[in-house]
Amino acid sequence: MGKIVIDPVTRIEGHLKVETIVDGGEVKEAGCSGMLFRGFEKILEGRDPRDAQLITERICGVCNHCHTTASALSLDSAFGIADKIPDNARHMRNLTMGFHQVQDHILHFYHLAALDYVDVTKVATYEGNDRTLKSIKAFISRGELAPFVPRYEGDYRFSPALDQELVSHYVQALDMRHKGHEATAVLAGKLPHACAVTPGGMTEIPTVDKIATLLARAREIREFVEDIYVPDVIKVAETYGDYFEIGKGCGRFLSYGIFDLDGSDPDYTKRARLFKQGSTSVGLEHSPLDLDQINEWIKYSWYEDNTSGLHPFDGETRPMPRKEGGYSWIKAPRYNGEVYEVGPLARIAVGYAAGDPATKEMVNFVLDYFKASPDVLFSVLGRHAARALCALHIAKNLEDWVLSLKPGEPAYIDYTMPEEGTGVGIVDAARGALGHWIVIKDRKIHKYQCVVPTTWNASPMDDMGNHGPIEQALIGTRVRDEKNPFEIVRIVRSFDPCIACAVHLLNHKGRELRRYIIA
Amino acid sequence: MSGVKEIPAVWMGGGTCGGCSISALNTVAPSIKNVLIDEVVPGRHISLKFHTNISAGSGDLVIRVIEDTGREYEGQFLLIVEGGVPTADGGVYCIVGERNEEPIPFYQWVVELGKKAMAVIALGTCASFGGIPGAKPNPTGVKSIMDIFKEDGITTPLINLPGCPPHPDWFIGTVAKLLIAGLPKSEDLDDWLRPKDFYGQLIHENCQRRAYFDEGKFAKKFGDPGCLYELGCKGPITYADCPIRQWNNGVNWCIKSGMGCQGCTQPEFPDFLGSFYEKLTDVDIPRIGEYWKKLED
Numbered sequence: 001m002g003k004i005v006i007d008p009v010t011r012i013e014g015h016l017k018v019e020t021i022v023d024g025g026e027v028k029e030a031g032c033s034g035m036l037f038r039g040f041e042k043i044l045e046g047r048d049p050r051d052a053q054l055i056t057e058r059i060c061g062v063c064n065h066c067h068t069t070a071s072a073l074s075l076d077s078a079f080g081i082a083d084k085i086p087d088n089a090r091h092m093r094n095l096t097m098g099f100h101q102v103q104d105h106i107l108h109f110y111h112l113a114a115l116d117y118v119d120v121t122k123v124a125t126y127e128g129n130d131r132t133l134k135s136i137k138a139f140i141s142r143g144e145l146a147p148f149v150p151r152y153e154g155d156y157r158f159s160p161a162l163d164q165e166l167v168s169h170y171v172q173a174l175d176m177r178h179k180g181h182e183a184t185a186v187l188a189g190k191l192p193h194a195c196a197v198t199p200g201g202m203t204e205i206p207t208v209d210k211i212a213t214l215l216a217r218a219r220e221i222r223e224f225v226e227d228i229y230v231p232d233v234i235k236v237a238e239t240y241g242d243y244f245e246i247g248k249g250c251g252r253f254l255s256y257g258i259f260d261l262d263g264s265d266p267d268y269t270k271r272a273r274l275f276k277q278g279s280t281s282v283g284l285e286h287s288p289l290d291l292d293q294i295n296e297w298i299k300y301s302w303y304e305d306n307t308s309g310l311h312p313f314d315g316e317t318r319p320m321p322r323k324e325g326g327y328s329w330i331k332a333p334r335y336n337g338e339v340y341e342v343g344p345l346a347r348i349a350v351g352y353a354a355g356d357p358a359t360k361e362m363v364n365f366v367l368d369y370f371k372a373s374p375d376v377l378f379s380v381l382g383r384h385a386a387r388a389l390c391a392l393h394i395a396k397n398l399e400d401w402v403l404s405l406k407p408g409e410p411a412y413i414d415y416t417m418p419e420e421g422t423g424v425g426i427v428d429a430a431r432g433a434l435g436h437w438i439v440i441k442d443r444k445i446h447k448y449q450c451v452v453p454t455t456w457n458a459s460p461m462d463d464m465g466n467h468g469p470i471e472q473a474l475i476g477t478r479v480r481d482e483k484n485p486f487e488i489v490r491i492v493r494s495f496d497p498c499i500a501c502a503v504h505l506l507n508h509k510g511r512e513l514r515r516y517i518i519a
Numbered sequence: 520m521s522g523v524k525e526i527p528a529v530w531m532g533g534g535t536c537g538g539c540s541i542s543a544l545n546t547v548a549p550s551i552k553n554v555l556i557d558e559v560v561p562g563r564h565i566s567l568k569f570h571t572n573i574s575a576g577s578g579d580l581v582i583r584v585i586e587d588t589g590r591e592y593e594g595q596f597l598l599i600v601e602g603g604v605p606t607a608d609g610g611v612y613c614i615v616g617e618r619n620e621e622p623i624p625f626y627q628w629v630v631e632l633g634k635k636a637m638a639v640i641a642l643g644t645c646a647s648f649g650g651i652p653g654a655k656p657n658p659t660g661v662k663s664i665m666d667i668f669k670e671d672g673i674t675t676p677l678i679n680l681p682g683c684p685p686h687p688d689w690f691i692g693t694v695a696k697l698l699i700a701g702l703p704k705s706e707d708l709d710d711w712l713r714p715k716d717f718y719g720q721l722i723h724e725n726c727q728r729r730a731y732f733d734e735g736k737f738a739k740k741f742g743d744p745g746c747l748y749e750l751g752c753k754g755p756i757t758y759a760d761c762p763i764r765q766w767n768n769g770v771n772w773c774i775k776s777g778m779g780c781q782g783c784t785q786p787e788f789p790d791f792l793g794s795f796y797e798k799l800t801d802v803d804i805p806r807i808g809e810y811w812k813k814l815e816d
Contacts, residue, residue: 005578005617006577006578007578007614007616007617008571008577008578008581008615008616009577009578010571010572010573010574010575010576010577010581011571011572011573011574011575011577012572013537013572014537015532015571015613015614015615017614036533036534036605036612036613036614037605037612037613037658037659038534038605038612038651038652038658038659038661039652039658039659042656042658043651043652043654043655043656043658047794048793048794048795048796048797050794050795050796051789051794051795051796054781054789054795055651055654055789058536058538058651058683059536060536060537060538061535061536061537061538061539061540061541061542061684062536062537062538062541064536064538111572111573112572115575120575132552135556135557136556139556139557139564142523142525142564144525144564144566146527146566146567146568146569146574146584147555147567147568147569147570147573147574147575148575149575149576150575150576150580150581150583150584151575151576151580152576152577152580171552174544174550174551174552175550177544178544178545178546178547178551178767178768181545181767182545182767182768182770184767185766185767185770185771186770186771187776188771188776189766189771189772189773189775189776189777189778190766190767190771190772190773190776191545191766191767192536192538192541192542192684193538193683193684193783195773195776195778195781196776196777196778198741198778200741201741202741202777203741203742203776203777203778204742204776204777205742205777213770319658321608321611321612410742411742412740412741412742414740489577
C-alpha cells in the first residue's frame with residue numbers, strides 16, 4: 001500500500017493538495033485539501049454593503065466576474081430592486097458574464113488541462129513554416145524547457161503532427177482568452193476585477209461604437225469555439241477514449257442556472273435562464289431548485305464544530321487550525337443532505353434532464369458522434385465535453401445579446417439602501433453553482449457567506465462520512481504508474497478546481513489519511 | 520547555445536486570488552507567448568522555472584525545481600511574488616508544498632528565496648502592501664514583502680508593482696527595464712518603491728473627467744456625465760497611469776466605464792477613507808490652476 005501526495009496541484013487556481021492511498025494499483029482512499037485561508041467573510045463584516053461586490057470579486061482572479069455578478073444580484077435582492085434592473089443592464093451583465101465564461105473555458109481546456117494530454121516537446125521535430133511553431137522549436141533547441149518540464153512522463157498519445165497542431169492552438173488560445181477579457185472590459189471597465197457592474201445595474205451606458213466592436217468580438221470568439229475548441233476536445237476524446245470510463249464522481253448534479261432571459265421575477269430560482277436551474281442525477285430526472293436544502297458541514301474542516309450543518313444565511317466562519325480529525329478548510333456543502341457535483345457537466349445534465357431543446361440537441365450530437373449513451377458523460381472526458389458545449393451555447397447567443405442593447409438608454413436604477421435586509425445572489429459560474437448570501441443590519445454587512453463551486457466539488461467528507469465529489473471520482477481509479485499518476489491529475493483537473501474561490505486551508509503534520517495508516 | 524542569455528525566474532503565489540497572473544496573461548505586445556518562449560529583449564530569455572498556473576509538473580517535481588533554482592542560481596534569478604504573506608499561527612494559513620512530509624508555509628518560501636534572488640518584484644497590492652487579505656481585521660496576519668524584508672533584514676532589491684490587479688504593461692515594462700538597464704536606482708522609485716515610470720502621477724491629474732471637476736460638475740448617480748468625485752472616486756489620491764494607458768488593450772478603464780477609481784494601487788487599499796461609494800473627505804485636492812501656480816513658484 002502506498003501513498004501518493006500531490007502538493008501543490010498546479011495548473012488550477014490556488015493551493016490544492018491531493019492525497020491518495022493506492023493499493024494494488026487502485027485508489028482506495030482520497031483526500032482533497034485547500035491550502036489557503038484568507039477569511040473574506042470576516043473581512044466583509046461591518047463594511048458598507050455596496051462594497052461587498054468590489055471585495056468579493058477579489059476572492060478570485062480567474063472567476064472574478066462570476067463573483068461580481070453573484071454579489072450584485074445578492075445586493076439587488078437585499079435592496080429590493082431585483083425585479084427593477086433595466087433590461088439594458090440585464091443584457092450587459094449577460095454579455096460580460098458570457099464573454100468571461102467563454103474565455104474561462106478556453107483557459108481551462110488549453111492552458112490548465114491540455115498539458116496532461118499534449119506533449120510540447122514534440123514540436124522539436126517540426127519541419128514546416130508556421131512562425132509560432134518554429135519559434136517554439138527554437139525555444140526547445142535552446143534546452144531550457146521550463147515551465148513545460150519537468151512533468152509526468154509517459155502517457156502522451158498524440159502523433160507529432162497532431163501534437164504540433166494542438167500546441168499551435170494552445171498559443172492561439174492565449175490570444176483568444178485575453179480577447180475575451182477585452183470584450184468583457186468594453187462593458188465592465190477592466191478585467192480582472194471589473195468595476196462597472198454595480199447594485200442597481202451597470203455604470204456603463206451602451207453606445208453604438210461599443211455595439212459594433214462587441215459584434216465583431218462575439219463573432220471572433222464564436223468562430224474560435226466552433227472551429228478550434230470543440231474539434232480539439234473531440235480529438236482528445238478520440239485519442240484518450242478510456243477517460244470516458246474514468247472519474248465518474250458522485251452522480252448527482254446541481255445547477256443554479258445562468259444568463260437571465262427575463263428580469264421580472266425577483267426570485268432567481270424561478271427566473272427564465274439560458275442554462276436551467278435544478279438538480280438531477282445519472283438517471284437524468286429533473287427537480288426544481290430549492291435553496292433551503294443547502295447546508296454546510298465542517299466535521300472534517302478546520303472550523304469550530306458547533307458551526308456544522310448550517311444554512312448559508314446562518315453560516316459562521318470560525319477557523320480552528322488544529323482541530324483533531326480535520327483535513328481541509330474547505331467546508332462540505334450538501335444539498336438535501338447529499339453530495340452534489342457542480343460545474344459545466346451539472347449545467348448540461350440539468351438542462352438535458354429539464355428537457356431544454358438546445359442542450360438536448362448539443363448533447364445528442366456528441367453522443368451520436370461517439371455512438372455512446374448518456375452515462376459516458378459522467379467521466380473525465382464528459383466534463384471536458386460539457387465545458388466545451390457550455391462555451392458553444394454561450395458563444396452562439398452573444399451576438400443576439402449585443403443586438404438587444406439599447407444605445408444611450410439607462411442601465412442603472414437609483415435606490416435607497418435599507419437599514420436591514422437579506423439577499424441572495426445565485427449564478428452558475430464557469431466552474432458551477434455560486435451563491436452569495438448577505439444579511440444587512442444598520443446599513444452594514446452583518447453577515448456574508450459565499451458558497452462557491454469548488455467548495456462543492458473539492459469538499460472533504462461531511463459529518464455523515466460521505467466523501468466530496470472529487471474524492472469520490474478518485475476512489476476506485478486504477479493508477480497505472482504511481483510515479484507518474486496521470487489518472488489522478490486528469491481527474492482532478494477535469495473538475496477545473498479553483499481553490500482561491502474555495503477560500504480555505506492547510507494540513508497538519510504527520511496526519512494519517514483517515515483509517516489508512518502509512519508505514 | 521545560440522548566445523541567448525537565460526534569466527531564471529520563479530513566480531510564487533501566496534495569499535492571492537491569482538488575478539495578478541491572469542492580468543499578466545493579458546499582455547498584448549509582447550504577447551505572453553513572446554514572454555515565455557521568445558527573447559523578451561534581444562539576447563535575453565526569461566526562463567520561467569515555476570508558475571503555479573502554467574507549470575506542466577505538479578507536487579514534488581515542482582518543489583524540487585523551486586529549491587534547485589534558489590541553490591543553483593543564487594544572486595542570478597528573478598523572484599516574482601504574488602499575494603500577501605499570512606504570518607499568523609506560524610504561517611499556517613498558506614502552505615505551498617511539503618518537504619520531508621512537513622508543510623512549507625508560504626512565509627518560509629518568501630524568506631528563503633527572497634534572500635537568494637537577484638531582485639524581487641512584489642506583484643500586486645497584496646504583495647506590495649497587504650491588500651485585500653490584509654484588510655481589517657486581517658484575519659490571517661497578512662504582511663507585505665516589504666515588511667517581511669524589513670523584519671528579517673533582507674536587503675535584496677525590491678520593486679513594488681501594486682494594483683488590484685496591476686496592469687500587464689507595468690509588469691512587462693519593469694522586467695524589460697531590468698533586462699535592459701539593470702536594477703532600478705533609488706530615484707527611479709517613489710517612497711513606496713513603486714517605479715515612477717508607471718506610478719508617477721495621480722489618476723486625478725490625467726483623468727478624462729478632470730474638466731468636470733474643475734468646472735464643479737459632479738455626477739449624482741451612475742450613468743450621469745460629470746466628475747465621479749461625489750460617487751466615491753479615489754482618483755484624487757491614487758498614483759497610477761490608468762487614464763493614459765487604459766486597460767485591456769486600451770478598450771476601457773474604471774473611470775471611463777462610469778465607476779470611480781477604487782484606489783487599488785495605494786497602500787491604504789481597501790480600508791482607507793470609508794466605502795468605495797462614499798465621497799473622500801478631508802483630502803487636500805489639487806486644482807489645475809493651483810498645480811501650475813506651485814510649479815511656477
